[in-house]
Amino acid sequence: MNENQNAVRGIFFDVDDTLYDHLEPLRLALQRVLAMGEDFPYGKLYHRFRYYSDILSAEHGAINAAEAKKDLQDMRVRRAKLALAEFGVQVTDREAARIQDAYLEGQFQIQPFPGAVELIRDLQAAGHVVGLITNGPAEHQMAKIKALAMDSIIAPGQIFISGAVGYDKPDPRLFAYVNEQIGTNAASSYYIGDSWRNDVVGALGAGWTAVWFNHRQVQAETEHQPHYTAADYRELAGILLD
Incomplete structure (x- = not known):
């Protein structure tokens, strides 16, 4: 100061x-759901994951409100698909939802x-x-x-x-x-x-x-x-x- x-x-x-470290739960989720190896650029993916999270949340507005639970889940699925696509990894909505579930679970082991x-x-x-x-x-x-x-x-x-x-x-x-x-x-x-x-x-x-x-x-x-x-x-x- x-x-x-x-x-x-x-x-x-x-x-x-x-x-x-918010990256570690994402790394573990991807390894658990998609069996990704240790050499995957997790740090770069995480940066894009957060980028899409911020962009999509701003587009929606008040996405964290209690009444927006479905919209929040849809955003989380979209951000995973968009971020992974940049690295040549295509996932279905169901796979993206499973990644999100594993990611959330890991956020309490911090x-x-x-x-x-x-x-x-x-x-x-x-x-x-x-x-x-x-x-x-x-x-x-x-x-x-x-x-x-x-x-x-x-x-x-x-x-x-x-x-x-x-x-x-x-x-x-x-x-x-x-x-x-x-x-x-x-x-x-x-x-x-x-x-x-x-x-x-x-x-x-x-x-x-x-x-x-x-x-x-x-x-x-x-x-x-x-x-x-x-x-x-x-x-x-x-x-x-x-």
């Missing part, structure tokens, strides 16, 4: 692929990235408000948060799930809602996330300080400029605690 380093900040983290818990505790000890903002159905995302044991160190009132709020990232109304509920303002708010479209563009559009957690070393998708970029939690700590 540069100016006013000692001021209290609202510092919020994304969940999927920011607090934990642990935080090294340094994540320590950084959150250090930020809290420094007096900052630390929370989570994540896209997804409320019950599903909360189950992952509990699997990571984040609910034991972050207060419930500082956890915001799009399916419960009614706005999905990158909608600036979600970020504004967080400011309103926490009692902070955009100028004092930081957001850390891996998704270019949802996290970087979303935070910038809301007037927040955007910290791109680019641990997969992917390319920017637009001309937007994040305020900071980090590849691991050591670098994040250097940005947020210095």
Whole structure:
């Protein structure tokens, strides 16, 4: 942090692929359903998988709302088919649904990235408000948060799930809602996330300080400029605690 380093900040983290490795459940699902080998470019596929997830979700709008369960499942099937097709792998709707089921199951066998818990505790000890903002159905995302044991160190009132709020990232109304509920303002708010479209563009559009957690070393998708970029939690700590 540069100016006013000692001021209290609202510092919020994304969940999927920011607090934990979101690729591993997908890798295991593909190996289980399609018997893919270890030499498949899972990292590149994951990037396209998330790309289609963001694009298709934005096209729908409010796809994580409780009443949109069928649309959400249809989106998940489409993203798998579209992403895999780019790598020459054609799957049926049924196979894509099986991949999704296995992928969801694996998302509860997760642990935080090294340094994540320590950084959150250090930020809290420094007096900052630390929370989570994540896209997804409320019950599903909360189950992952509990699997990571984040609910034991972050207060419930500082956890915001799009399916419960009614706005999905990158909608600036979600970020504004967080400011309103926490009692902070955009100028004092930081957001850390891996998704270019949802996290970087979303935070910038809301007037927040955007910290791109680019641990997969992917390319920017637009001309937007994040305020900071980090590849691991050591670098994040250097940005947020210095």
